[in-house]
Amino acid sequence: MRVQRHTSGSVRYDKRRKTWNYLWYDGLIRRSKRIGTKREFPTKAAAWMEVDHLQIQQQKPQHGDTVRSVIVRYEAERMPSRPSTARVYRCCLKNHILPKWGDSLIQDIQPRPVELWLRELPLSPKSKTHVRSLMHGLLEYAMWSGILDISRNPISLVRNIGATRTVRKARSLTVEQFQALLTELQEPFATMALLSVCLGLRISEALGLRWSDVNWIASRLSVQRGIVNQIVGDVKTRGSAKTFDVAVELLDRLKSCRQHSDFSAAEDWVFASPFKLGRLPYSYTGTRQELERASKAAGIGHISSHVFRHTYRSWLDAVKTPIAVQQKMMRHQDIRTTMNIYGDVVTDEMSTAGLRVAELAFQFNGAQAERETS
Template sequence: MSIPENGRRVRISVYGVTAQEAERLAREVKTRAERGQFSRDRTTVAGFARAWLERKAREVRPNTLDAYRRELSLALPSLKDSQAPDPLGARPLKDVTPGHIRELVDELYGRYSLRTVRWVRQKLRAIFEEALHLELVFRNPVAPVKVKGSRDQASAKAGRALELHEVRALLSALDAHSDPRTALALRLMLACGLRLGEALGLQWSDIDLEAGVLTVRRAYSAGRITQPKTHTSARTVPIPAQTLERLRAYRAWWCEKLGKCPPVEFWVFPGNSLSKPLDYNAPGHALRRIVAKLGIPHVRVHDLRHSYGSHLLANGAPLELVSERMGHANANITLGVYRHLLQHERQGFVIDPEDLLRPRAQA
């Protein structure tokens, strides 16, 4: 039997246990070919995913590419370890069905947060969408598979703002912490709304102890120095008085430790070798130990930044100002992502019906 493929006719053979079955299979192949749904391409999901990541390397920042690879490797383990079992990754693109994706998503549900599963599905959908545009598949098998969960599940992983009593306990614990580098890095994230990479990327030239401000000019993660996340992420932020006092004491500690004051290109939070910033995972490890000892519910490093924005807004700071301090591209991002109603703020929104019935005083 010959069928059209990529503008030319090709001959294929189909086999069945009986002549009737062979005829049925031939009709199915012909129907798919007429619909443009027939392809003999044997590119695997993992193979196409690797090529997709290579293309993305030219389009996105290194940190973003690392996140893409990390998320995809949860669904396609062979991207991380070529010897790892990878049922979906070994399957040809054209053979993947929504049922295969549903099975994978259900498995991921049991091991990862709802937020993580959604990110994984999003990357898989993007891969198959590109394959669809290249006519390697006739449909996107990820599109009909939804990732659903309760609102509580989603918000629990999206981040939270620390309540005031938690902030107080954490600051006291940071003052008593044995490693001043880690402690002050965490404090800057909470007091100035810095991302982890922004804090670790600070050099002494970025801090003006006289004016009481710091300037974000670079970020550090995964062993690399990069530009700030967006053009608005490069910004100057005021340092609160108590944090500024600790920064001055911290610099004096380094002057004594080095026998001279650190030069302007010296990392504010250097690692053990001093030539590189502090290990990217060190603040997170320290924070987990601290909050566990304090009995505070789980806190991520990024939640310190969430807390900064939330408390600014809760205390009446204009949305545009908070957006600028956070380094967001626009105020809608600030409002949508970092606006958490805190317990003390919720309590402030009280309307007494008796007050509504009282006559208003004339001006």
């Protein structure tokens, strides 16, 4: 590849692609632009004339920190430690913020351009809220680290119209739909579904259970960890770590599952994957695929693993559980409500409501509960 140097860059002929390319440096970042083929520009001089015609010039050095450089420091110092949250943040930065704002100076970020850009993003209102919050966090970090003077965060002036509007309504299963699904699910996914719908577990919490978390004598189960992308970590929030009372039917189901499992030691995973020789539980991908297969066979339409948590909330309503008790049993922490201010609800109420939900899960399930695990 021959090179002709110039004060603002260089023109190179790429023999493999058979094109002229103009290359220059923007600070420490190397940039390039395709000029054309040799048929269009037979000589370098002709290619240079096209460069001058397009007015491609080396950008003046920027004075200050770019959004890209701030993000590098943010990832090193402020990125959330929870793997699933960090993954979402990095995806948001890579797919949305960096392409638009990466080369902009952090001090030049203004609310109006950000709001107009946010309106045009092909995302749901909730996802736009996440993007806005991350932009707000970057500016806050820049002030905290001394990159910017401490002042009002310009992203606080950015509005996300329709932020509370949901695109898809959360789905809950009826008792009949759940029973139809349970009939089609293979083990141990059927037991996983029962456990999730009886206790309102997130899929990461269900997959993160070990046999040592089950107190067989006291009929209790402790949620202590979660697994996301096969990485063992903490539960989503501090309030998510909780010990549940377990219905007799559910405890018997767990005992049967353990008896049929090749991985039944105290520290083994409840839903250990034979494909990983028990070193890890089944993956979320494998769980989702089994749910898709079973829901199609049951004729109840598409569902995700989170439908069990929504179903748990609906069934708590169905058994007339007081809303304050529901908030505790769902392990939600929301400072905008008064539920957390008026003291704790009595444990007996929570236990009774949980047992009633379990009765719904096992209703019409005598034959299926006796089915041998496969």
